Amino acid sequence: MPPESRIPPLLQPYTRLPKHPSLFLLTGTLGATANWLIIRFLCDVLATKNGSRAAENDKAGDEVGEGGTAVVLVSWIREYEFWRNEARKGAGLDLQRLGNEKRVAFVDGLSRMYMPEVGKQSITQNTVLTTPQTQNMVTARTPARMTPWTPPAPLMSTSEAKSDNKGYFFLHTPDLKAFEETVMSATAYLESSSRPPKSILLILDAPDTLLATEPGITPSALASTILQLHAKMLHAIVHVSADDALLSLSMPPQPLEISGHNFLVGMAHGSKRVISCRVLDTGVAKDVSGVLRITGGAGGGFSELFGEDEERVEARELLYLVKGDGSVKVFERGAGEG
Amino acid sequence: MAFRKRNIPLSRAGEAPQDPSSSPTPTTPQSISGTRPSPIDGRLTTSTGTPSLDNILAGHAGLALGTSLFIGESGTTDYAGILLRFYAAEGVVQGHKVHVVGLGEWWGRDLPGLAGSKGEEKRREAGERMKIAWRYEGLGEFGSRGSPAPNRATAQAKAGDAEEPAAFCHIFDLAKRLELPVQSVINYITVPATAKDSPFVSVLQNLQRQIACSPPNSIHRLLIPGLLSPATYPLTAAQPQYVLQFLHALRALLRQYPTRLAAMFTLPLTLYPRSTGLVRWMEILSDGVLELSPFPNDRRLSTSGAATQEEERPQGMFAVHKLPIYHEKGGGGGAEWLGEDLAFTVSRRKFMIAKFSLPPVEGDTEAQQGGAQESHGGVNMPSKAELDF
Numbered sequence: 001m002p003p004e005s006r007i008p009p010l011l012q013p014y015t016r017l018p019k020h021p022s023l024f025l026l027t028g029t030l031g032a033t034a035n036w037l038i039i040r041f042l043c044d045v046l047a048t049k050n051g052s053r054a055a056e057n058d059k060a061g062d063e064v065g066e067g068g069t070a071v072v073l074v075s076w077i078r079e080y081e082f083w084r085n086e087a088r089k090g091a092g093l094d095l096q097r098l099g100n101e102k103r104v105a106f107v108d109g110l111s112r113m114y115m116p117e118v119g120k121q122s123i124t125q126n127t128v129l130t131t132p133q134t135q136n137m138v139t140a141r142t143p144a145r146m147t148p149w150t151p152p153a154p155l156m157s158t159s160e161a162k163s164d165n166k167g168y169f170f171l172h173t174p175d176l177k178a179f180e181e182t183v184m185s186a187t188a189y190l191e192s193s194s195r196p197p198k199s200i201l202l203i204l205d206a207p208d209t210l211l212a213t214e215p216g217i218t219p220s221a222l223a224s225t226i227l228q229l230h231a232k233m234l235h236a237i238v239h240v241s242a243d244d245a246l247l248s249l250s251m252p253p254q255p256l257e258i259s260g261h262n263f264l265v266g267m268a269h270g271s272k273r274v275i276s277c278r279v280l281d282t283g284v285a286k287d288v289s290g291v292l293r294i295t296g297g298a299g300g301g302f303s304e305l306f307g308e309d310e311e312r313v314e315a316r317e318l319l320y321l322v323k324g325d326g327s328v329k330v331f332e333r334g335a336g337e338g
Numbered sequence: 339m340a341f342r343k344r345n346i347p348l349s350r351a352g353e354a355p356q357d358p359s360s361s362p363t364p365t366t367p368q369s370i371s372g373t374r375p376s377p378i379d380g381r382l383t384t385s386t387g388t389p390s391l392d393n394i395l396a397g398h399a400g401l402a403l404g405t406s407l408f409i410g411e412s413g414t415t416d417y418a419g420i421l422l423r424f425y426a427a428e429g430v431v432q433g434h435k436v437h438v439v440g441l442g443e444w445w446g447r448d449l450p451g452l453a454g455s456k457g458e459e460k461r462r463e464a465g466e467r468m469k470i471a472w473r474y475e476g477l478g479e480f481g482s483r484g485s486p487a488p489n490r491a492t493a494q495a496k497a498g499d500a501e502e503p504a505a506f507c508h509i510f511d512l513a514k515r516l517e518l519p520v521q522s523v524i525n526y527i528t529v530p531a532t533a534k535d536s537p538f539v540s541v542l543q544n545l546q547r548q549i550a551c552s553p554p555n556s557i558h559r560l561l562i563p564g565l566l567s568p569a570t571y572p573l574t575a576a577q578p579q580y581v582l583q584f585l586h587a588l589r590a591l592l593r594q595y596p597t598r599l600a601a602m603f604t605l606p607l608t609l610y611p612r613s614t615g616l617v618r619w620m621e622i623l624s625d626g627v628l629e630l631s632p633f634p635n636d637r638r639l640s641t642s643g644a645a646t647q648e649e650e651r652p653q654g655m656f657a658v659h660k661l662p663i664y665h666e667k668g669g670g671g672g673a674e675w676l677g678e679d680l681a682f683t684v685s686r687r688k689f690m691i692a693k694f695s696l697p698p699v700e701g702d703t704e705a706q707q708g709g710a711q712e713s714h715g716g717v718n719m720p721s722k723a724e725l726d727f
Contacts, residue, residue, distance in 0.1 A: 032665075110586070112590070113586060114584070116587070245612065246618050
């Protein structure tokens with residue numbers, strides 16, 4: 001099935017990645033996650049076998065897609081199995097095969113992040129950083145704090161990852177340095193392909209989990225890590241929760257809320273396009289899963305630098321429906337079925 | 339696609355590049371008591387012990403293994419605790435391993451027993467009803483709110499009504515006590531009262547060890563009654579780095595055993611309101627989020643939910659904020675009633691979740707009659723000019 005039919009026509013201009021470096025922000029809420037949207041981005045990037053963008057992606061005609069864009073998917077709260085199933089159902093992609101072909105690398109931030117070691121009775125457990133980190137750069141932080149939990153080799157070495165699991169990496173600690181290194185080794189894995197990708201898309205699913213679960217991490221440190229990684233890749237997509245409870249501070253405000261809020265606002269300012277999913281304001285409808293709001297973020301200033309303005313998007317609001325079989329329908333208000 | 343057998347969990351068919359030790363052993367769905375494949379995608383589900391709760395879980399007709407349910411309750415009542423008791427009792431009856439965090443053996447001794455003769459009668463009655471495969475029965479059966487028990491029983495009627503082990507969900511009687519078969523069926527995990535470390539690490543380790551030591555096709559049910567309640571947990575447990583890391587790890591553990599472990603936990607919402615970031619994060623890290631809001635103890639208010647006087651009065655409102663699997667996929671298909679106002683009714687034998695509707699004001703009959711008489715006599719009759727539009 002051609003990718004065009006997997007991505008609803010109204011959505012296509014927004015899932016298409018621009019030529020220039022870009023940072024996209026996807027936000028979701030408890031009742032309306034943007035997971036399906038990430039799948040659509042994956043579909044757009046990875047399923048371009050005979051797509052119309054073949055020519056611009058790659059000069060070498062029939063090897064389209066091989067030298068195109070590769071993806072590093074980092075997920076902190078969703079497991080690989082979920083993404084694999086959704087990609088298969090929603091986009092017709094086989095992540096397993098793509099992983100073997102070095103077009104997709106998955107970084108698992110769920111399975112081993114906070115899982116205590118069985119057997120080793122915890123003499124030294126997770127002690128909390130009581131002193132909040134100042135606006136230091138990421139490198140200032142030491143990963144030593146969490147090491148008692150981790151296996152002898154705290155970070156999966158690149159060679160080990162390559163030999164054992166094709167394109168599958170683990171995050172063992174919430175530490176940002178480790179995160180950066182793991183993503184870099186995932187990138188190295190992708191670039192070790194016989195046809196190195198022209199560009200790499202970095203998808204971060206719920207990086208705000210780090211802020212919530214580890215108060216020692218400041219929003220600015222996380223944001224700067226993401227920007228550093230983005231500087232090495234061409235594109236980045238960040239999926240963050242934007243529930244009301246997380247954004248509007250309770251009285252007295254919890255540090256958790258403040259950091260989440262700061263991070264989200266900072267990312268929104270820095271990103272070129274903001275796509276937010278939320279539930280229907282008027283209640284639950286059978287034929288609408290949620291509302292999609294697309295706005296051009298402030299971070300689009302680069303396109304002017306490049307002298308092109310074609311990628312600027314108009315602010316727009318659409319409705320979407322995720323069907324049971326994984327397909328998605330996107331439509332204007334009032335244009336739903338029936 | 340069409341050649342695949344529907345009742346084999348497709349999602350588990352492939353080999354994920356996971357840790358070899360963590361990869362679950364594929365088991366045939368039918369072989370384990372108390373589980374059945376979901377009618378939607380074939381993943382294994384188990385019963386929550388409450389038929390009407392099973393029904394609202396987005397068409398899966400049960401709690402999918404590998405997922406968790408988060409039940410918040412406001413006020414000082416413990417209706418969510420009843421759901422947990424049913425859940426635990428169902429596990430004990432089905433021979434599942436039940437893990438209870440934070441509470442002692444007294445809690446286990448208090449589990450509701452199997453409803454006796456009446457339930458049997460119902461089942462036999464249901465056996466004579468038209469025999470429909472349960473998977474069709476399970477689809478959108480929420481409308482039949484009057485009789486969840488017979489519905490459930492038709493499921494087993496398919497396998498023959500004499501077969502007791504085929505039951506997916508039992509009926510429990512809160513007035514009876516469950517006789518625990520072996521003492522070791524319920525594993526009580528204590529929460530250490532440490533002030534410095536995370537109290538949850540030992541809980542997780544205990545759970546991991548228990549699952550790792552158990553036979554590969556055993557089903558585990560994790561219950562956390564009153565998470566973060568000051569009665570059980572030290573004050574520091576509510577710090578995000580403790581409780582959220584715990585829930586994150588628990589989520590990882592659930593995903594590690596997608597065919598063996600399911601969890602249910604309750605949270606006192608009055609102490610930890612939903613509007614705070616901490617609770618929202620707990621909800622994000624859980625798969626299903628339900629909220630119970632009991633009506634205040636006021637006769638007038640509590641009568642309002644029952645459509646007729648014979649019907650039992652609901653004890654409170656039941657809100658669904660997130661459903662396992664359904665919302666993770668983006669929401670769509672299979673949960674038509676999601677936007678409905680739901681209310682719950684607890685009686686001795688059941689915890690029923692049904693649509694909430696406001697009846698005609700019952701106490702107002704005199705006034706209505708009086709008004710009718712008056713208008714008949716033409717005393718305070720509005721003039722024609724007032725009625726004319």
